[in-house]
Amino acid sequence: MKTLTVKYFAMFREHAGASEETLELDAATARDVFEQTRSRHGSSEPIGHCKVAINDEMADWTASVKDGDVVLLFPPVAGG
Amino acid sequence: MKTLTVKYFAMFREHAGASEETLELDAATARDVFEQTRSRHGSSEPIGHCKVAINDEMADWTASVKDGDVVLLFPPVAGG
Amino acid sequence: MFAISDKDIVVDELRDQVKNAGSGGVCVFEGWVRNQNEGRTVQRLEYEVYAPLAIVEGKKVIAEAKQRFPFLEASCVHRSGLLEIGDCAVWVGVSAPHRDEAFKACRYIIDEIKVRLPIWKKEHYVDGDSGWVNCERCANV
Amino acid sequence: MFAISDKDIVVDELRDQVKNAGSGGVCVFEGWVRNQNEGRTVQRLEYEVYAPLAIVEGKKVIAEAKQRFPFLEASCVHRSGLLEIGDCAVWVGVSAPHRDEAFKACRYIIDEIKVRLPIWKKEHYVDGDSGWVNCERCANV
Numbered sequence: 531m532k533t534l535t536v537k538y539f540a541m542f543r544e545h546a547g548a549s550e551e552t553l554e555l556d557a558a559t560a561r562d563v564f565e566q567t568r569s570r571h572g573s574s575e576p577i578g579h580c581k582v583a584i585n586d587e588m589a590d591w592t593a594s595v596k597d598g599d600v601v602l603l604f605p606p607v608a609g610g
Numbered sequence: 611m612k613t614l615t616v617k618y619f620a621m622f623r624e625h626a627g628a629s630e631e632t633l634e635l636d637a638a639t640a641r642d643v644f645e646q647t648r649s650r651h652g653s654s655e656p657i658g659h660c661k662v663a664i665n666d667e668m669a670d671w672t673a674s675v676k677d678g679d680v681v682l683l684f685p686p687v688a689g690g
Numbered sequence: 691m692f693a694i695s696d697k698d699i700v701v702d703e704l705r706d707q708v709k710n711a712g713s714g715g716v717c718v719f720e721g722w723v724r725n726q727n728e729g730r731t732v733q734r735l736e737y738e739v740y741a742p743l744a745i746v747e748g749k750k751v752i753a754e755a756k757q758r759f760p761f762l763e764a765s766c767v768h769r770s771g772l773l774e775i776g777d778c779a780v781w782v783g784v785s786a787p788h789r790d791e792a793f794k795a796c797r798y799i800i801d802e803i804k805v806r807l808p809i810w811k812k813e814h815y816v817d818g819d820s821g822w823v824n825c826e827r828c829a830n831v
Numbered sequence: 832m833f834a835i836s837d838k839d840i841v842v843d844e845l846r847d848q849v850k851n852a853g854s855g856g857v858c859v860f861e862g863w864v865r866n867q868n869e870g871r872t873v874q875r876l877e878y879e880v881y882a883p884l885a886i887v888e889g890k891k892v893i894a895e896a897k898q899r900f901p902f903l904e905a906s907c908v909h910r911s912g913l914l915e916i917g918d919c920a921v922w923v924g925v926s927a928p929h930r931d932e933a934f935k936a937c938r939y940i941i942d943e944i945k946v947r948l949p950i951w952k953k954e955h956y957v958d959g960d961s962g963w964v965n966c967e968r969c970a971n972v
Contacts, residue, residue, distance in 0.1 A: 540738050540810035541822045581808070586742055602740070602808075608823045609737075609744075609768060609809035610721045610780045610800060610856075620879050620951035621963045661949070666883055682881070682949075688964045689878075689885075689909060689950035690715075690862045690921045690941060705842065711866040711916055717937075718859040719930060725852040775852055789860060789941065796858075797934055 531556055535600045536567055542605050545573040560584060561591040563601045579606040611636055615680045616647055622685050625653040640664060641671040643681045659686040691765045692748030694741045699767055699778040708763040713785035717792035719800045721780040723773045727823065731816045737779065739770040740808040751802040759795040761786035766799060768809060832906045833889030835882045840908055840919040849904040854926035858933035860941045862921040864914045868964065872957045878920065880911040881949040892943040900936040902927035907940060909950060 531554045538546045546567070557563045560582040568575070582589050583602040595601060611634045618626045626647070637643045640662040648655070662669050663682040675681060691707060701720070708716050723735045752764050764784045773779055782799045786792040803809075811823040832848060842861070849857050864876045893905050905925045914920055923940045927933040944950075952964040 539740055539808065540812070583743055583808075588743065588747070602743075604740070604808050605810065605822070606824055607805065607807060607809055608811045609807045610804040619881055619949065620953070663884055663949075668884065668888070682884075684881070684949050685951065685963070686965050687946065687948060687950055688952045689948045690945040701846065702843070709863075709917065713863055714865045715860060715862040718861070719856060719934070720859070721856040721930070722850075722854055722926075724855045724928065776850065785863075787865065789862070793860070793934065793938055800930065 532595065532597045532599075534563060534595060534598075536563060537600065537602045538567075539603065540605050541575065542571075542573065542603050545571040545575075547571075557595055559591065560589055560593045560595060560601060563595060564591065564603060567603065575605055580604060581607070612675065612677045612679075614643060614675060614678075616643060617680065617682045618647075619683065620685050621655065622651075622653065622683050625651045625655075627651075637675055639671065640669055640673045640675060640681060643675060644671065644683060647683065655685055660684060661687070692745055692752055693767045694739050694744055694748075694770055695767050696769070696771045699769060699781050701778070701781065704765050704767060704781050704783055707765045708783040708785040710762045710785050712787055713762050713792075714787050715789050715792055716783055716785040717789065717796040718781070718783045719796050720778050720782075721800070723775050723777045723779055725775050727813060730813070732775065733814050733816045734775065735773045735777075735779070736812040736814065737768070737770045737773065738810045738812070739768065741770070744768070744807045744809055747807050748803060751799055751806065754802070755784070755795040755798045758798060759786075759791040761791050761795045764795065764799065766803065768803065768807070770809075833886060833893055834908045835880050835885055835889075835911055836908050837910070837912045840910060840922050842919070842922065845906050845908060845922050845924055848906045849924040849926040851903045851926050853928055854903050854933075855928050856930050856933055857924055857926040858930065858937040859922070859924045860937050861919050861923075862941070864916050864918045864920055866916050868954060871954070873916065873954050874957045875916065875955050876914045876918075876920070877953040877955065878909070878911045878914065879951045879953070880909065882911070885909070885948045885950055888948050889944060892940055892947065895943070896925070896936040896939045899939060900927075900932040902932050902936045905936065905940065907944065909944065909948070911950075 581604040661684040
């Protein structure tokens with residue numbers, strides 16, 4: 531188990547009812563964090579156009595997470 | 611012979627040393643007017659990108675000119 | 691220059707930033723809040739921006755554009771917060787010796803910004819409802 | 832709207848003309864007098880315009896653009912007379928619900944204006960010389 535801080539944005543923040551949580555997760559990759567928090571919050575957004583950052587750097591879903599990491603979950607963006 | 615008013619613009623005005631002339635020309639088409647005034651003024655600009663208007667309407671070089679017409683000779687343009 | 695701003699975008703200041711004696715012109719794109727989207731009447735709009743990463747990614751987009759379409763100056767500002775109909779949400783300006791590079795770089799920057807930056811748009815409709823706007827390319831997945 | 836002006840182009844006024852609540856954005860192109868052309872240092876520039884026909888042809892160009900790339904508003908002003916380095920020689924703005932039409936229509940308008948309107952550009956160089964600038968497509972004949 532790892533202690534991870536997970537930050538939610540936009541619709542993910544609304545699904546989670548919080549902008550940030552500190553969770554104990556059995557997660558190896560960013561994808562694991564996405565899937566475990568999604569089921570936890572009853573969100574159904576597919577991972578397709580979502581993005582992830584680890585400790586303020588954009589990352590791939592296959593990137594591994596380590597104890598203490600801050601994982602940022604971004605729903606599909608729509609700037610401009 | 612036809613009496614034609616010929617107007618010159620930009621480099622054609624400089625070649626002709628006048629912005630306008632009234633000439634007696636043996637010209638059937640706009641192209642004839644171009645060629646006869648070109649040789650008259652020693653201009654060597656090819657007709658390729660030049661344009662012509664007759665009585666303030668854009669015209670083809672094959673357009674016929676009649677007595678009293680105002681023929682505008684436009685050297686290559688470069689707006690913007 | 692890339693920035694996120696929670697204040698009105700002042701076009702004249704931005705235009706001055708891309709001025710350059712060697713530039714033959716500038717291509718500018720301004721994104722405005724429009725009164726409807728997908729058939730629904732919009733009252734106002736809210737931009738949520740995660741600024742630390744939006745700024746890094748925005749600068750990266752501008753650098754990429756410069757490599758592809760060499761230009762002299764470029765500047766981009768994106769709004770955060772609450773906007774009304776007609777407000778300027780994003781301003782992109784690119785100046786270059788010739789217009790082809792200016793047009794292409796400007797288009798590249800706005801296209802990439804819309805799909806890559808951590809910026810989310812929530813529309814508030816006149817019927818009281820509201821919703822997060824999906825990104826442009828998502829519909830095609 | 833298409834106009835020829837012998838006075839400074841005031842960008843804010845023109846920008847207001849293309850504002851529309853249904854527009855998602857505007858694409859603007861501004862042509863500026865730059866300090867060199869084909870390796871020669873330019874001091875200032877002179878535009879000779881035959882206004883009666885330039886206006887007719889300018890309006891025709893805008894109408895063609897609207898048919899090809901439906902937009903909401905478009906405006907274009909071209910300068911006549913003497914201009915200094917950095918001055919705005921031409922302003923084109925097109926607003927549309929979506930940016931693709933705005934970009935394409937703006938590009939169409941400036942491209943056509945540069946080769947079709949009876950407008951001639953004389954460059955005055957720092958060495959005292961001057962010359963009429965040939966049109967863009969002429970070199971390829």
